[in-house]
Amino acid sequence: MSIVDFGSFVVDLTSRSKGFPVPGQTILGNSFRYGPGGKGSNQAVAAHRAGADVTFVTKLGKDAFGQIALDFYRKEGMNTDYILEEEGLSTSVAQIMVDEESAQNAIIVIIDACGKISEQDVEKCRKLVESANILLLQHEINMDAQYRVIDIAHRAGVRIVLNPAPAAPIPDEIMAKIDIVTPNETEAEVLTGIHVANAADARRAAECFLKKGVRQVVITLGAMGAYAFDGVREELLPRIPVEAVDTTGAGDAFNGGFAMALDAGMDLFTALRYGNVTGALSVTRYGTAPAMPTREEIDRLYAATYGTK
Template sequence: MTTDFVFLDAEKETGTALIMVDETVGQNQILVVSGACDNITPAEVQRTHQLIDEADIVLLQLEVNMDAIEQVIDYAHAKGKQIVLNTAPARKLPESLLKKLDIVTPNEIEASILTDTKVETAEDAEKAAQILMNSGVKNVVVTMGKHGVFVMTPDRKEMIPSMPVKAIDTTGAGDAFNGGFVTALAEGKDIFEAARFGNAVGALSVTKIGTAPAMPHRSDIDRFLNA
């Protein structure tokens, strides 16, 4: 793993997250102080341009300042890159930005905030996905925890069931899904196959305590999918 794009800010503290997990069901609540993550500069974004030039897919999230996110999206879009946005933590997004996104991957809460609609069922997810697509997003993937993953493209929709596991700690499940999902896309899988792969990665991640320590190895993922 390279540290070439880990930037230092002499004036801000490192971002911090306090995570509380309900041991009975493995669900979590997270309190985040963004710190230096909210202070990425245009010059720092520009340093990533060569990396974006070499990429096929650009995956972003919302844990940094919007100026930086918009600059990366604008550059990647101009270069014709496939852009995937993990909309966490959720915030309202302008239509001008949504139109540049190939895929968004909100969970139920994030989809609710993005679309001002309740998202609890597959039918709710479909309604929210349609709102996002009407705003210009090309494809929508709504992760719904134990209920599975809802995927909508311009010509197809599918509710992909969850994979049966005993959840110990759901912290990082969305990150695990997105990492697996984009890996599968980069390997040439279509969006539905990629969602199934991401689903497996997310499922395995909740069976262990922690975030980085809970991320599964590729051999574990392949074994789980082939079981």
Template sequence: MDKKKIVMFGSYVADLTGRAPHLPKAAETVFGDEFKMGPGGKGSNQAVAAFRAGADITVVTKIGKDVFGELFLDFYNNEGMATDHVLQDEEKGTGIALICVDEGTGQNQILVVPGACTNFTDADLEEMRSLLREADILLMQFEVNLDALEKVMRMAKEENVTVVLNPAPARDIGKDILAMCDIITPNEVEAEALSGVAVTGEKSARQACGVFHAMGIPHVIITMGKLGVFVSTPDGDRMVPARIVDAVDTTGAGDAFNGGFVAGIAEGMDMFGATEFGNVVASLSVQKFGTAPSMPHRAEIDKVFCRERE
């Protein structure tokens, strides 16, 4: 099977994760039970999820010359993922995320300091056009400097590459930039921030999708946790049910979905099939601790996905 080539332009940050009986309130100190340091960042997490799901994906990100950057290189080398297009910043350090996880509910709080991946320069982007000429799909998020994101999106449109944007975390961005997306994948919070419609269920999700379609975005995928995923395309829309599992750590669930979703698109699945595939990837990831290390491999995914489609 011929798979479409994906380029991920986005973030890498090191995840510094602690588990505790409950999440701290303002000015509260909570004793934790476990600490781990591992690879993270929305862009890298999604790339790892797609790679483990079988995608042909090239990663373009930026790290610092520090111990956290070394962690990235070690992890990618162990995964067998190429680092040819990973840049190193002379000024800023590798990004980090401070993550607190409630060990009872699996819910989390996250503080991200993006560092090097918000310092992409014009010189850094010189190779992007040649990469995009050989690519079919561009996957992006909002954890990079927005001027670089806009320039790369424009390159992709000029090269007729399908642009998939996961607009996370929510940021103020022009509608002219959003209009360059072919597929946008916000969660309910991000959908509200960008559309102005509070997304609480299927009816409001459809209204929010209408706003995105009016901007010129043909395909809208709104993830809503346990409520499921609302998919709206020129051919119709419907809610795709969530897979309910016993979650131990929901950190990175959205990244797992997006990586699985884009892997499905690259294999020729339609929007609904790719959404179901992404749901399986996300449901498997939250049953493990961590972000990138929790992403399931293809054999594990197929056991569930193939069975549910029989």
């Protein structure tokens, strides 16, 4: 059993200030933090902490920001054999401005190294991908590399889980190779045209994905919980009541916990519960990767919420 997560690494550079600067203006902010981010990386960390055997594939520049990734994965005890590096490229960054008064944010993401994954890079990972039980993907790397990886995995019979975030159009021939899609409600709306506000909407959006050849559909609904449909059975799980302090990275936590459970051989609806538990725990803490819960915490909340299997 193993998961290969092929995705993005981005350093989050977060400044907090009172209000935003207007064009031409310089303001003094209140605090600055930086740390590992990117949906691919966050989901790999979540699955690893949840107890899965995960190999994360991404590409970094040979720069100080890339070192942040390597240091973090080594500290976590994660496999770094497939963290590619390329001289002359920059590790991707996200400049995040948070207005402490309105709690709004404004973000500029610069995808460089992890958006320049070449055909040769993908070939280096062919055997790894072919030997995976689950391939976990998002939408933050270059699409040509993404499609090559999907093709390799599909031919090898590897189960493909795509978290289509941020939402981007997916060609029909690619969609037909995906086993499970896991959009949130806004991504589901962009991809299907259906505004998802309740279980009936989620069902209609899920049917759209199934019509395109996807085998199973999960739609995460933020504070409304999470939904799954396999063409026969459907379930809307309410959110687990926790005290939410920071919901960024909830979807990444969900996907990591969900993938761990699938990899361990659990069915779609049990994996949905693990995702719901992992997402809930992540919102009780600040940050993304550092906020991912451990297997022990997941098992405790799972048992308290759903009982023991």
